Amino acid sequence: MVKNLCKTILLFFCLSQGLIATAQPLQKDKTKKLVAHSSLLGLCVSTPIVLQSVWYDKAASFHIVNDGDSWLGMDKTGHAFSAYHIQKQAQHLYIWANYSHNKSILYSAGISILFQSSFEVLDGFQKKYGFSWPDMYANVSGIALFSAQQFLWKEERIRLKFSYSPSPYAKLRPEVLGQNFQERLLKDYNGQSYWLSFSPFQLFNSSLHFPKWIQLSLGYSVNEKVKGSENYFSTTTQEYHAYSQFLFSLDFDFSQMNIRNKSLKKVLSIFNTLKIPFPALSFSQNQIHFHPLYF
Template sequence: LPDSALVSTNSTADSTPSFNKHKRLAWVTAANVAFYGGSLVALNAAWYKDYPRSSFHTFDDSREWLQVDKVGHAWTAYTTGKYLSAMWEWAGLSRKKAVWAGGLSGAAYLTVIEFLDAYSAEWGFSWSDMGANVFGSALFMGQEILWNEQRIQFKFSFHHTSYKDPGLEQRAGSLFGKPWYERMLKDYNAQTYWFSANLKSFFKNSRIPAWLNISAGYGADGMFGGFKNTWKDKNGAIIERYDIQRKRQFYLAPDIDFTKIKTKSKLLRTTFSLLNAFKCPAPALMIDSKGKLKGYALYF
């Protein structure tokens, strides 16, 4: 993907002499179709093929994982919409049309996945997932419509978690996987999601650095099952770990809006745009649902 496709621009793409609207539009359309089709085929092969099909049915998973998975759905919809919008604008659509195309196509893609769940006996169509998807897309589109910019970025961070208890480490390995990239996707104990507000965007006449953000985060800990900490070991014995508290965690930390760092390099602007999906490691304060307050010199 060319660098400029992920760089938000305030000027129209037609200002570039070499711009060819029809070719770019065809390229982006084809790329979207290929991505959607290919990823759904891969997802079906990796996720659904080993489970029996069923008729359309719903499943209430709104209480699973202390809703961290739902926040993840919203982040995915927001982030997908943001980057697809940038691609459509690069292809020649007006900013307004690009926002609608990107935001709605991101939500549509996740809706297709919900329908795959709906016809799998192992899962089901989740209204809470759908609500989270719509919220994520609406957060992106709403800010563009209201402010013509993303004053509040939706970000993600991850810290690898290991457990001294051999039983818990074994459970985590079987549930979340062992490689770091599997843990990053599946371990809800290790994920934190952030609303990162750019201060300068709200106080235009202040001397606050343009790149400085303040962020509020949400995560959870102590989860070794979707609803409760019970499972069966490899011998079929039921393991109950009610001694482990399942806790919500709320964070406050400074952050950086990389897109506010001025540079003439298209490569750096693209890199900064991609980095903005992730929370910058920084000092943080955390309070959990049990009332415990903790400070971090550097929180990932």
């Protein structure tokens, strides 16, 4: 979906802004603050303008929809993921601009909710969509997860991550779930998994000397989910019954590794957005399955 593609492109724009900012030479505080505010606010202003011209076409009066049961919550998890990482990168930019820690949290939270809300408002004026409060709640939950950690610990001890592996269900409705790898990466929820990765020893300030870069990871995904609001789908030869799947695995936190090369450490830290493929246990339909390597 073009809308999801635009959100992904803009998310990676935020990622690049954080890296560019840290690489720039030191400037006066006022100049750096102007750069931070103008680039982030410009992103929030330009987003609805771009989408209005390239994606939205069938205008309608503003209306609200309740899509809380859509896609078994996977789309809502995606909203939380986007809001979390947009705030994270915006905070990096505000810290680079020499804002205080607390102000950087508050300003970045505002940028994230403003950015995400632009999509919801535009949806509200479209016949086939509509403004979604469940989407907004999901956005706020992602912001709350990041902000709470920054206020409590001034660091990420719980990381929200993403992984993907092609599923066999996209071919059943390619117009909805994607016709190629790039589209399916964004649209096929059956192939997506979202994870919370953390080290119990870091989370609870344990005195045990155990590597903090080794993480436990709790995940969520769905299977056989072919239609957004319905959990049943059939073809002439087979029936599909959608179900949720909970996951348990291990993961790595590159930021906690003792890497002396600062440039390499910074590059590797980008991959803290992605869950490393690892053996995993899945829990679904009252059964436990072992996956030798789960992507």
